[in-house]
Structures are given as C-alpha cells and as structure tokens.
Amino acid sequence: MELGFIWTVLVVIFGGVVALRWLLGSVNWWFYETKLGDKRFSLPPGDLGWPFIGNMWSFLRAFKSSNPDSFIANFVTRFGNTGIYKAFMFGNPSIIVTVPEACRRVLTDDEYFKPGWPSSTLKLIGRKSFIGISYEEHKRLRRLTAAPVNGHEALSMYMRYIEEIVTSALDKWAGMGQIEFLTELRKLTFRIIMYIFLSSESEQVMEALEREYTTLNYGVRAMAINLPGFAYHKALKARKNLVAIFQSIVNERREKREKQPPRSKKDMMDALLEVEDENGRRLNDEEIIDVLVMYLNAGHESSGHITMWATLFLQQHPEFFQRAKAEQEAIVKNRPPTQKGLTLKEVRQMEYLSKVVDESLRLLTFSFVVFREAKADVQMSGYTIPKGWKVLVWFRSIHLDPEIYPNPKEFNPSRWDGLTPKAGTFLPFGAGSRMCPGNDLAKLEITIFLHYFLLNYELERVNPRCPPMAGTASFVRKVGTAVRKVAGNKGSTWNTPHMAAASRAIVERIPLVDLVVEVRDARIPLSSEYEHLRNFPSSFRRIIVLNKMDLANRSQMKEWMMYFEQQNCISYGVNSHNKDNIKEFLNFLQARVRELKKAGHSNYTTTIMLVGIPNVGKSALANSLHQIGRISAAEKGKLKHASVSAQPGETKDISSFKIASHPNIYVLDTPGILPPEILDIEVCSKLALTGAISDCFIGETELARYFLAVLNLTVGLKAECSGALNSAGCELDKRQKRKYPTDHTQDFIVQDVRRTLFEVASSFGGNLEDENDLAWLIEAQLSTLQKALHVTMASVDDTHNKVATKLLNLYRTGRLGHYTLDRVPWNA
Ligand code: HEM
Known part of the structure; x- marks a missing residue:
C-alpha cells in the first residue's frame, strides 16, 4: 500500500516535470509560430527555446567558454547543416544565417532587410546613429x-x-x-x-x-x-x-x-x-x-x-x-x-x-x-x-x-x-x-x-598562454614571484647539478627510444608542458598523456583533447589509479607500437620513455602499466617498483619497467624536469598550486589564497549565478558520494567546507574583479573555514596555515571539485 503510494507520487512528479518542460518548450512556439498560419511549416529548422530567454542561455554559455562555435555547432548537430536556423535571440524570434549566399543576400538586399539591432544596443549607440535612422x-x-x-x-x-x-x-x-x-x-x-x-x-x-x-x-x-x-x-x-x-x-x-x-x-x-x-x-x-x-x-x-x-x-x-x-x-x-x-x-x-x-x-x-x-x-x-x-x-x-x-x-x-x-x-x-x-x-x-x-621591435608576452583572470592578478603575482625566486636560486631546488645531468641524459636518449610519452597534468595541459620536447619536430613519435584526468574538469578535458587533435598531436587522458583506464591505455600503446613496427620505426623490443615535469604522475603511471601489463608473474616479481610520492622530485634516476611481452615493451621512468627559468608568472603559480613545486617554497597559506581566488572567480561562488552554482554544487556532491562511498567523515567535512565557502561568498557585497575586495573575501573564507575543517584555535597565522594545508589537500584529491586551470587557446 505504502509502496504503491510512493510510486504514484513519483509518477506524478515525473509526469509533472515532463509536462512542465513540454509546456515551457511550447510557449514561444505557440506565441510566435502558430500565428504565422501555414507559413510556419516552411520556417527553417531550429527551436525557439524557452519563454523570454529563448536560446540566450546556450549562446552566453558558449561565448563565455573557450569554444564559442559550439553554439552554432549544436544547431548543426540537431537540425543538420542547412545554414539557416530559427531561434529566439535577444528577446526576438530570429533567423540565423551561417552560409555565404544567405549572408550576402541579407546584407545586400535593402528592399527586404533593414537594420535589426537589439533595442539594448540601440539605447547605447543612439537612436539617431546609423543603426536607428531611416x-x-x-x-x-x-x-x-x-x-x-x-x-x-x-x-x-x-x-x-x-x-x-x-x-x-x-x-x-x-x-x-x-x-x-x-x-x-x-x-x-x-x-x-x-x-x-x-x-x-x-x-x-x-x-x-x-x-x-x-x-x-x-x-x-x-x-x-x-x-x-x-x-x-x-x-x-x-x-x-x-x-x-x-x-x-x-x-x-x-x-x-x-x-x-x-x-x-x-x-x-x-x-x-x-x-x-x-x-x-x-x-x-x-x-x-x-x-x-x-x-x-x-x-x-x-x-x-x-x-x-x-x-x-x-x-x-x-x-x-x-x-x-x-x-x-x-x-x-x-x-x-x-x-x-x-x-x-x-x-x-x-x-x-x-x-x-x-x-x-x-x-x-x-x-x-x-x-x-x-x-x-x-x-x-x-x-x-x-x-x-x-x-x-x-x-x-x-x-x-x-x-x-x-x-x-x-x-x-x-x-x-x-x-x-x-x-x-x-x-x-x-x-x-x-x-x-x-x-x-x-x-x-x-x-x-x-x-x-x-x-x-619584438614583443615578449609576460603571460604567453592566457591573461590572468581579473582579480586574481595579485595572487598570481605573489605565488609566481616566489616560484621564480626559488628557480633562480642555484642549488636550492630543481636547479641542481644532479637535475642538469638528468636533463642532459633524457635529452640524449629521446632520439634513441621508439616512442616518447609526455606526461602532463590534466589540470594544466599547457603549463605542464615539457620544454625539452619543443626542440623536436611536431611529427616526432610523441604522445601527450593528460594524467590525473579525474581531477580536471570533464568538459574542458574534452576541449583539450580536441585542441591537441587540431594541433596534430596524439593525446590520451588517463587516471593512473584506475585499472580499466590503464588497461585501455596499454592497449592503445600496443596498437601504436604495432603501427610503428609496420612503418619500420621499431624493433622487436620497444622502448617508451615517460618524460614530464615533476609530480605529473610518471612513476605512478609506470607502476600501473607494469602491474597491468601482460607479463609473467616472475617478471613482475623481479622488477622493482618506482617510488611514488605526493612530493615533487622523488624520482632521481632513469629506471626501466617491462609492460608487455610478445613483443616486449619497456617504459623508462625519468626524473621530473623543470626548465631553469620560467618566465610566465602565471605558469609558475599554476605549477605551484598543482604540486609540481614543493609547497614549502611558496607557503601553503599563500597557495590556498590563490586557490580560493581561482575558485571564487571560476566557479562564481558569489551570488552572481546562484542558480547555476547550487546545481553545480549538487552535482558535485553527488559525484563525491559516488567516489568516496565509505568515507563519511570526509564527506561531512567536504560538505561543510563547500557550504561555508558558498555562504561567505553569497553574503559578500563587493566586486570580485576588484583585487582588494577579493582579498577581503578570501581572508573571511580562511577564517570561517576553521570550524568546518576542525582546526583548533591558535594564532591567526597558525590557524590560517592549518586551514590552508587541509584545504589544499581537499583540492588536490579532487574532493572540492574538478578544476582545469589552463584555458584552451583556440585563437592563439
Ligand atoms: C578592423 C576594424 C574594423 C572592423 C572589423 C569593422 C567591421 C565592421 C562591420 C562588419 C560593419 C558592418 C555592420 C553591419 O553590416 O551592420 C561595420 C560597420 C561600421 N563601421 Fe566598421 N569595422 C572596423 C573599423 C572601423 C573604423 C576604423 C571605422 C571608422 C572610421 C568604422 C566605422 C563603422 C561604421 C560607422 C559602421 C556602420 C556603417 C553603416 O551602418 O552604414 N569601422 N564595421
């Protein structure tokens, strides 16, 4: 009886949602199309979206992303490549024309077409300007x-x-x-x-x-x-x-x-x-x-x-x-x-x-x-x-x-x-x-x-990849400058004679191996580029692997793969802790090896070298491939394991791991190498945030501040998009639960942290693009997080430091969401 009642309620809710969607989707159609009479049957394909907003939501989303063309691509996918679509844009039923003949006809036929700019534009440019007069x-x-x-x-x-x-x-x-x-x-x-x-x-x-x-x-x-x-x-x-x-x-x-x-x-x-x-x-x-x-x-x-x-x-x-x-x-x-x-x-x-x-x-x-x-x-x-x-x-x-x-x-x-x-x-x-x-x-x-x-003249870009987001500049500067200072400090970090020797050894071996797998961090696909490979031609036998893809934003991950494809680079997204994923990757590598053999590039035994900057997960990948690899138990037992650590720079030497037999494939795990000098200050700060550079050089509190700046701006924690924000939050929570099903304490902490961040941001009345306002918000968040993260009260600095350590840990394990810090430079 009770079960029947629950079912009835569920069916009614489901039916209600479907009916509401249908109703909303039909309002514009009913209001604008039905009054056209028979002419409505010869309208171009397309859809007028929901009342008032029409297609503006998807338009704005596309144009705020790094792939604005996805807006029209969506029409093409849904309605075919007709080059003419109906839509509802800027408050009006509209026809979008996207092919040369139609565009030219509209522009040149003054008998049938006149200017039709949105009234909001007319108000700004003037009703007596060219777009408003007879x-x-x-x-x-x-x-x-x-x-x-x-x-x-x-x-x-x-x-x-x-x-x-x-x-x-x-x-x-x-x-x-x-x-x-x-x-x-x-x-x-x-x-x-x-x-x-x-x-x-x-x-x-x-x-x-x-x-x-x-x-x-x-x-x-x-x-x-x-x-x-x-x-x-x-x-x-x-x-x-x-x-x-x-x-x-x-x-x-x-x-x-x-x-x-x-x-x-x-x-x-x-x-x-x-x-x-x-x-x-x-x-x-x-x-x-x-x-x-x-x-x-x-x-x-x-x-x-x-x-x-x-x-x-x-x-x-x-x-x-x-x-x-x-x-x-x-x-x-x-x-x-x-x-x-x-x-x-x-x-x-x-x-x-x-x-x-x-x-x-x-x-x-x-x-x-x-x-x-x-x-x-x-x-x-x-x-x-x-x-x-x-x-x-x-x-x-x-x-x-x-x-x-x-x-x-x-x-x-x-x-x-x-x-x-x-x-x-x-x-x-x-x-x-x-x-x-x-x-x-x-x-x-x-x-x-x-x-x-x-x-x-010549131009040198301070930020060659992309400009820092408004508001984050001072945080980027602080972290980035600290990183550059460390880099310039001979002997103190990656700039050691040992690293220089390892770097030379890798470069000398690159031309000798059959395949180079450049491991990058999926959260920073450009900033984690391995500079030494730049000097090799783009046709070189290289695969770019975006590791830690479980920590990156999913849709941006797809965009990055498309980007690399467009650059004629072979790329592959992996999570070296996921067995199925590693199996697929191994199959992919074996297929590549077969292709190389056909092309006469590889002998019976194939050597693949894993290269990359520190802490992108080369050793973890080498271990996983070795574990999953179809090699005999005896061979597995004989081989040592690569030591894996959350700290960068753990691997000191080049080591070899067998990952397949018949034909034999070996991977060479190599130490992570950073160039002695990184000019781009934003790259420096992203490397620090993702853990390519030891936190102790920069300070965890400073890193956490930078992370919060990115979080506040990219996710829009402020009320600005509260609807989207809440749903993003919900989606995330669901995902987290699936991923960490048994870790209830952590789940509660994560939920508390998220709630605290949202609440402080929503009650914040300042302008996020203003550096001072943003800094104020971040300090408020760091102070308020103390309770959510169960940090005992100490001096302000000490408390902030403990909060920062825990916050960075949540971010780096993906529990606070999946953020890709590099944007795809489609136009660059
Ligand atoms: C690279 C630079 C420029 C680009 C890409 C550009 C592009 C365009 C385009 C596409 C239109 C057509 C608008 C329509 O069909 O409704 C237009 C109109 C116009 N442009 Fe430009 N423009 C550029 C530079 C300039 C400059 C330097 C001036 C000023 C001297 C100018 C003044 C105007 C004016 C007044 C109109 C309106 C024309 C009319 O409605 O009769 N533009 N521009």
Missing part, C-alpha cells in the same frame, strides 16, 4: 561621412598623422617595461579617430572619452540588465557622460563658428555642423552626437583588437614574422634617400603584410554577427523568413568553415597566396550599403603599425 537619412549621412574617412585623398592626409602617432607610441612603450598591449593599442586607435572627427580636442577630453567608451563597450557585449552593478547599467551611465561631453564640444564649436569665420582646416565635426539636406535643414545636436558616439566607438575598438592579434600571431609564428619583416625591409631599402616616411604606394606594395592583415581579420572575425530585420516575408534556401523577424548574419561560421578555409583555426597568411575569395566568403567588414565605411582606414592603421613594429 534608409534615406542613412544614405545621406553615410555619403557625407564615408568619403572623408576612407577616400584616397583622406587616407594620404591621415597617413602622416598615423605614422607619427604609431612611432612615438612604440618608442614610449619600449621604455615602459611592461604594458597592457590591448589597452595601449585601443588608446592609439582612439587618438586616430579623434583626430579625424575632433581634431582640436585636448588630452583631458580625449582621456575622459576613452574611459567612458571602455565602459560603454563592456555594456554592448553584456546582458541587458539595467540594475546597479551590472555592466549594461554602467554602460548606460557611460553613454550619458559621453553625450554630455559631446554636447559641450558641439556647443563650443557652434559658439566659435558664430564669432569667428569658419576654420580653413576642417574636421568631421565641422562637416556635420555644416551639412544641409535638400530642404536646407541642418542636423540637430542629438543627430550629430549620436553619429559621433557611433563613429568614435566603431572607429577604434575593432582596429585596436585586430592590431593586437595580428602582432601576436606574427610573434607566435617566427616564419611568418620573418617573411613579413623581409618585405618591410625591402620597401625601406628601395625608397629614395630623400623620402621621409611611408607612402600609400608603398603600402599597396606590401602584398604579404596585406595577407597577414586579411588572415587576422578572418581568424578573429571581430564583428562575428550583425543584425537585420525582414521588412516582408522572404523566401531563402527553400525556407520562409517571416516579416518582422530578426535575421542574424553569422560571419564567424563562414570564416571558420573548413570547406572554405582548410584548417580554419590555424593562422596561415600563405593561404591567401593566389586566393580570391568567392562572393560572400570573406566578410570582415560586412557587405552592401552598410559595409564598414572605415575598412580602408582600419587596414591602413594596422599596416602602418605592423610596418614599424616589424622593422624595429
């Missing part, structure tokens, strides 16, 4: 503004100024030590567009405007939540400030023009004040200001980003760097001795550099989507785009389509050799009547910058 008005203002920005005459005029500003900026940066490259480049491109529009404004005005634009831009890319503390709210405030600054400039100019005769040297502001339509009407202040807000924004943000990436790409690819540099040197060499500076003719001769710029524009696709609205029902690719629906022109999918650009995520300027892109396949500046009016100016700015950069 077709006729747009045509008139565009004619007025485009030629003075982009024409041949204009460009030759701006060239001198751009050159001056670029050379003096490069000179200044070289003397500044470290710079924030993007910030400086944005300032540089902002100066140029300011010069064109408002030639005579002071340095203070320029700085004030630049500051406000930075805030405005954050808002353009954020969720349109107009509540204090949110980026969109701040951006609306920034727009108000911009309007006030521009208003005072307009007033001043009008006043001056009334008192004095018009100036001979005119800028765009003069042109906007003077222009009249066919009825003699002049632009009012709101119209002038909105055009300024739009142009000054569009005119510096994208150019700054593309310049940064083009420079980084070149710096990362010495072969392309050298080719581009040689071209610039040849141009300077062939120049008449009397000529000062560049000419437009010379810029046109820079064929290779132009390919570098095009390739950067393609790979980055800074404006990855533009918005239109259907003015009437439109037939496209056999589907109907209903009148009033938004159309999202998704350039990014075209530029990263492997059928159009083989290996699309690879930076390769040479792909443009002899290539004339087919219509619609290269749209970095859009197309049609709204194509970017600053395209030539932007290219000129980037080219001039690269010309001078290549001739005289």
